[in-house]
Amino acid sequence: MAVGQAAMQPSIYLDNNATTQIAPEVLQAMTECWEAGFANPGSQHAFGRAARTRLEDARESIAAILEADPSEVIFTSGGTEAINLAVHGLTCGRQGSILLTRGEHPAVREACQFAAASGLLLRELPVDQQGRLMDSEAIQMLDRSSRLACLILAHNETGVLQQPAGFAAACRSQHVPLLLDAVQAVGKIPVSFRSTGAAALAFAAHKFHGPRGVGGLLLRRGLRLTPLLHGGHQEGGKRPGTEPVPLIVGMAKALQLWHSEHIERQQSAAALRDDLEQLLRHSCDPVRIHGSETHRLPNTISIAFPGVSGEALLVSLHMAGIACSLGSTCASGSAEPAPALLAMGIPETICRSTIRLSLSKNTTADEIRQAASVITATVQRLRGTAGSAT
Numbered sequence: 001m002a003v004g005q006a007a008m009q010p011s012i013y014l015d016n017n018a019t020t021q022i023a024p025e026v027l028q029a030m031t032e033c034w035e036a037g038f039a040n041p042g043s044q045h046a047f048g049r050a051a052r053t054r055l056e057d058a059r060e061s062i063a064a065i066l067e068a069d070p071s072e073v074i075f076t077s078g079g080t081e082a083i084n085l086a087v088h089g090l091t092c093g094r095q096g097s098i099l100l101t102r103g104e105h106p107a108v109r110e111a112c113q114f115a116a117a118s119g120l121l122l123r124e125l126p127v128d129q130q131g132r133l134m135d136s137e138a139i140q141m142l143d144r145s146s147r148l149a150c151l152i153l154a155h156n157e158t159g160v161l162q163q164p165a166g167f168a169a170a171c172r173s174q175h176v177p178l179l180l181d182a183v184q185a186v187g188k189i190p191v192s193f194r195s196t197g198a199a200a201l202a203f204a205a206h207k208f209h210g211p212r213g214v215g216g217l218l219l220r221r222g223l224r225l226t227p228l229l230h231g232g233h234q235e236g237g238k239r240p241g242t243e244p245v246p247l248i249v250g251m252a253k254a255l256q257l258w259h260s261e262h263i264e265r266q267q268s269a270a271a272l273r274d275d276l277e278q279l280l281r282h283s284c285d286p287v288r289i290h291g292s293e294t295h296r297l298p299n300t301i302s303i304a305f306p307g308v309s310g311e312a313l314l315v316s317l318h319m320a321g322i323a324c325s326l327g328s329t330c331a332s333g334s335a336e337p338a339p340a341l342l343a344m345g346i347p348e349t350i351c352r353s354t355i356r357l358s359l360s361k362n363t364t365a366d367e368i369r370q371a372a373s374v375i376t377a378t379v380q381r382l383r384g385t386a387g388s389a390t
Contacts, residue, residue, distance in 0.1 A: 011321040012367045014372075017156055017184060017300060017358035018325060022250075023209040029253040030211065033246040040242055042234065051245050056253035058245075065190035066218065067199075074217045074235045075248055079183035079204035080107040081228070082217035085239065086179045086200040087111040089225035090148050097121040099141060099176075100150040103131060103157075103340025108150050108181050120147065130294040131160040131344050139170040146176040153196075154185035157340050157356055158291040159300025161189070168197030177223065183207055183215075187258045188297055189266065193218045205247070209361065210254030214247035265274045265361050270298035272359055272368050277301060279372035284379045286349055290341060299359040302341075304350045308382045313355055316378045322371055325356045 013021070037054040039047035055069070063070040070133050076082040078341050084107070091098065091176035098112050104222060116122050126134045133151060154161050164180060171178040185191050187208020193201050200223075204215035217239075219225060225238050232240030258265065280303065281287055289310070290302040305313065310326050317324060337351035357371075 005263050012323065012371050014322060014324045014357045014359065014371060017159075017196070017207070017356065018361035019206045019212065020209045021362060022206075022211055022362050023254060023257055025212055025257060026250045026254045030246045030250040033249040033265050037245050037249065041245055041343065042242065047116055054249055055243055055245050058248045061252045062216065062255055065255050066186065066203075067194045068218045069221060071236070072193070072218050073220055075243055076215050076239055077213055077215055078206070078215040079181070079202050082202035082204070082215050083107045083179070083181060083183075084111045085217055085225070085228045086202065086219070087148065087150070088228045089238070090177050090179070090223070091115050092199070092226040093121060094147045095119055096145040096147040097123050098148045098150065099123050099125050099138070099146060101127055101133065101152065102343035103127065103182055103338075104150060104152055104184070104198060105156055105157065107183075108152065109177075112148075112150065121145075125151075126342050129345050130291050131155060131158050131340060132294055133162055133164075133167060135166050138167055140172045142170055142176055144174075146174060148179060149176055150179045150181065152184075153180045153182040153187055153191070153201075154189065154297050155291070155340060156184045157338055158302040158344075159184075159297035159358075160291040161185070161295040161297065163295075164196055164198065171199075172197060177220075184297065184300075187255055188269075188299060190262065199223055203304045205251035205254055208258050210255050211247050212249045214244060214251050216251075261361070266298045268361070269363070271299055272363055272365060273299060275365070276353075276357065276368045276372055277303070278351055279369075280375060283372070283376040288346075290346065290354065299356040299363075302354060303357065304346075304354040305379050305383075306354050308379055310353050310355050312379060312382055313353075316382065317355075317375065320374050320378060322357075322374055326354070373374075 037050040038052045041048060041052040041055045059073045060070045063073050098120050100112055112122055125138045128134055151162055151164055151240045168178050180196060180198040180201045182191055182201050183204045186203035199220045203219040206212040227238055234240050234243055247248050277289055284305055286306050288304040314326050337348045
């Protein structure tokens with residue numbers, strides 16, 4: 001295969017935190033629904049009622065797996081819309097402050113910044129060197145001016161998992177709604193909306209082998225939410241627009257598949273992740289794995305190769321057939337150190353040498369061995385190039 005072709009069609013996909021390949025069973029369920037459940041679920045005729053049945057069955061299935069009430073499930077176009085709906089809906093017309101960690105996903109951070117333009121103050125919650133919320137300090141920041149708190153449940157870059165129960169309890173005692181960004185958590189680890197104590201929780205189907213273009217927001221019963229959109233009565237008046245029933249059915253199917261296999265999937269992903277980390281530690285020393293001393297998603301590695309440019313490594317791996325991503329965000333055409341890593345106290349030079357490798361249920365042991373070999377050769381070559389340049 002020519003280099004150009006390899007670049008267009010990577011042979012090993014390790015960018016599953018960006019999106020996952022849709023499962024064949026999900027495609028089948030969606031195809032069947034496009035044919036038999038095509039009608040508008042708001043219509044009163046038999047076709048509409050058939051579509052409505054499929055929609056509500058999917059809602060009940062998702063609610064059961066996430067331990068929520070079906071009435072708490074609001075369908076959206078994805079995680080970003082769910083987050084924006086929660087931030088807007090829970091702060092619109094209010095004055096005070098929003099609490100969020102420095103390393104929040106851009107969907108949360110920018111939604112909060114937009115809310116701040118209306119007069120709300122943004123206050124940053126502290127995290128420790130592993131990226132975990134510092135509960136006692138965070139709880140002390142809650143006061144009468146707090147209108148919303150935001151916390152990423154599983155970090156998209158490091159995979160670090162938060163334990164939100166204590167902070168959530170404090171938020172409830174202060175009557176401050178807590179929004180959990182669970183986009184990277186749902187469909188990868190067990191998530192119980194009821195147990196988190198959160199007021200709202202966002203998720204997206206394409207992170208767990210479902211279709212893109214659909215997600216959801218869980219909203220605790222009794223909370224008032226100002227709609228982000230206007231024009232219809234759908235989703236209890238909280239999210240107007242004709243529901244995309246086949247996409248919702250696909251999301252429910254993907255979550256059902258995960259639920260039936262979640263122990264096996266978690267164990268397999270963690271074993272492969274650990275194997276890859278061990279191989280890279282042995283062959284690419286020095287390396288630094290962010291968040292490795294705390295609980296992480298079983299599929300995620302945020303790894304730095306000191307002395308190597310993350311951008312150069314990413315491009316070289318792409319050309320060699322390994323699809324992964326940077327541990328940084330892009331701004332104004334240049335790579336900027338990831339705020340989440342900086343918040344953990346990681347030096348900027350290490351941040352700039354970081355990439356993210358993320359696995360899925362489709363990742364094989366043979367792919368892990370191949371990826372380790374390619375990454376090792378690439379890192380050694382780039383380190384040699386950097387050394388000769390100095």
